[in-house]
Amino acid sequence: MGNRAVVYQGPGRVAIQDIDYPTYEVKDGPGVNKMNVGRRTPHGAILKTVTTNICGSDQHMVRGRTTAPEGLVLGHEITGEVIEVGSDVEYVRVGDIVSVPFNIACGRCRNCKEGKTGVCLNVNPDRPGSAYGYVDMGGWVGGQAEYVMVPYADWNLLRFPDRDQALEKILDLTMLSDIFPTGYHGCVSAGVTTGSTVYIAGAGPVGLAAATSAFLLGAAVVIVGDLNEERLAQARSFGCETVDVSRGEPVDQVQQILGRAAPAIGQPLVDCAVDAVGFEARGHGQDAQVEKPATVLNSLMDLTRAGGAIGVPGLYVTGDPGGVDDAAKVGSLSLRLGLGWAKSHSFVTGQCPVMKYHHGLMMAILHDRVRIAKNVNATPISLDQAPQGYLEFDQGAARKYVIDPHGMVDNR
Structure with a gap:
């Protein structure tokens, strides 16, 4: 199966490129810490990306204001549909619609057990804390793609209780990832x-x-x-x-x-x-x-x-x-x-420990206590429109661009 993604090409430039379909093993590539290469993730799940948002933190990299390498697959704000689970996954099921905290956390280390998931000690050999598609964060492949692998799926994923309701409120729920x-x-x-x-x-x-x-x-x-x-x-x-x-x-x-x-x-x-x-x-x-x-x-x-x-x-x-x-x-x-x-x-x-808050904020969305998508002016775009979205956001557009790789937002 194919996979397409938003890829950083140097200061001021992103493009849509073909990348590998995700597997349960970390492979070498731009930004991947060598100590993470070959790391097996039977505890992971593969998601079909429902929405993935452009973040101001992504813009710092695209402007050339970090040490991000060319070829880095971008994207740490991910909401998806589980289409496959690893052999060690017990509770997440194929078909679940889930929010992915931008912090990657193991759930096993001292910091994770204390709720400090933004500074997990086991997922990034460079320093505490990790994220998808971000510089110096271990090299986990970004989620501005058609498909993405999420490690420690039982721990990391927030499952929405009702699929139809989730898709109806997806522009609000996509904001839970970050x-x-x-x-x-x-x-x-x-x-x-x-x-x-x-x-x-x-x-x-x-x-x-x-x-x-x-x-x-x-x-x-x-x-x-x-x-x-x-x-x-x-x-x-x-x-x-x-x-x-x-x-x-x-x-x-x-x-x-x-x-x-x-x-x-x-x-x-x-x-x-x-x-x-x-x-x-x-x-x-x-x-x-x-x-x-x-x-x-x-x-x-x-x-x-x-x-x-x-x-x-x-x-x-x-x-x-x-x-x-x-x-x-x-x-x-x-x-x-x-x-x-x-x-x-x-x-x-420091990084927000997303898991500390995302369930409560999900409940506020599902029960109509807050309209976060309206307040941030959520604007769906296709994957192919992502480079233009980056450009407009960099120019100060008062919008939150939500990439919709499979047309699951626009078709509803």
Whole structure:
């Protein structure tokens, strides 16, 4: 059986290519850690990809801002139909419609047993944590393809309870593989709760997912900051206040929005903040077109109240060939840590442990408590349209592109 996939071809270029049909063994190839070559996965399942989304993290690689090798098959946001299971799989069945957490986790190591599936110790010889189709993540083949193999299937896969219902709500459920849990994790990490005032930096899909999550958690005010007016309009479409950071530092605009709803003592500042931008951050005001990778983190310390918390689901890397200086190229940023220390801020960084949240968020979707696809403007495209989707997303389109390799979305 054949297989086609989205393949990274160098900075600014992706293409649809024929690749091998998946098997239960890790084969050598671009980005595959040599210690993983030959690894057998009888605990895996082969999926027919129902949906697979383009992520901002993919764009970092495609822009040439990581050490990703040419030939890497992209894609870590996967929802699929099980069409085959390995000999060691007990509970997943052929025909199941499932969500695949972007974190690959073994379920056996200390971190997995503690629920820290974003830093599994057994699936990536390079460092803790792994993902499909991503640089330095062990070399597991990406899911922007017609078919993909998922290891440790009984542990990793979230099975939807009803096939017809799942396919009916597939544009919402496809967000469970990454951006919805990631945005939710950013909010939970920042302590968002009933009545919170929340600032979210970034109105891309993760930022909009975080804003959706803040409302789900009971926030009173959700403020989203960005440079892109189309994306800010998308945030306003479901009740967010917005800040155009090209006009200057967000703290002044945040104070105007909060006004009398803010604490009576001191300047009106938010209770919680989320960084959904990451290392390719731009400056504010006159520096809005200048890359300044520490801008967002420093501004969040400025506008978050003393004793507040900051969730950092935005991606930061240890290797950035396009960094603005030698420090940025190795992930060293000029942070005002003294300010955060003085204000007793807490920070939570790193990959979202998707399994911690995805079942609850699935239930919220299935019972119509949230409309995540609408809020992030989910837009289905065919596999052949993926290169154009990458281009438009890179240009700032206020959309979450959902690749539909087999026409299972458009045909319903």
